Amino acid sequence: VLRLQLAVRLLVVLPLWALGTVLLAAAGAAGALLSPLLSRIALCALLLALLAGAFVTAAKTVFPDLPLKKVLRRRNLAALLLGASALTVVDAVLPLLWEEYGQVRGVVLSVGFFAALSCVTLSFALREQRRRLSAPPAPAKQPDSLLFTDGLETYRVRLGERAGSN
Numbered sequence: 001v002l003r004l005q006l007a008v009r010l011l012v013v014l015p016l017w018a019l020g021t022v023l024l025a026a027a028g029a030a031g032a033l034l035s036p037l038l039s040r041i042a043l044c045a046l047l048l049a050l051l052a053g054a055f056v057t058a059a060k061t062v063f064p065d066l067p068l069k070k071v072l073r074r075r076n077l078a079a080l081l082l083g084a085s086a087l088t089v090v091d092a093v094l095p096l097l098w099e100e101y102g103q104v105r106g107v108v109l110s111v112g113f114f115a116a117l118s119c120v121t122l123s124f125a126l127r128e129q130r131r132r133l134s135a136p137p138a139p140a141k142q143p144d145s146l147l148f149t150d151g152l153e154t155y156r157v158r159l160g161e162r163a164g165s166n
Helices: 006-033 036-062 074-097 101-134
Strands: 145-149 154-158
Touching (some): 006 036, 036 074, 036 101
16 A cells, blocks of 8 residues: 555545444444344444445456446355355454454454455456456457558548449
8 A cells, every 4th residue: 555656545545444444433333232143243244345345346446347247246246245254253253262352353354354355356356367368359340441542642442342333
């Protein structure tokens, strides 16, 4: 992130980071009001939404011509759901096994989020790149006319017409 230009960091990264922080803080506050089971389900849904948003942003950045329908296929959504579920389970189990987990919870969730997002995004990018490389090349479009010049005048010859039928 520090290698990006300052303008990009200020206009793109900083607002997204702030939005993510606000969403996580709001989810934490809402989770305190819900039952433990509902708060875990809400955390999983929030993580799934954040993972899906980051994945779509990354996929559309790398392949801008790819329609959103192809980005959000079942395989990708299942992988995102698996990642969000794994993060939720880790967040539920680690406090039972590690007393100081509360102090490093944000770091653990951030690293897990990045790992899940990287796995899904890299597998998608490699699969899409492989598909594009194995696809037959598009046929070259034939021009419908040619331009010739003799130094004084320019002549247009239409292709596909018979000679002498002007």
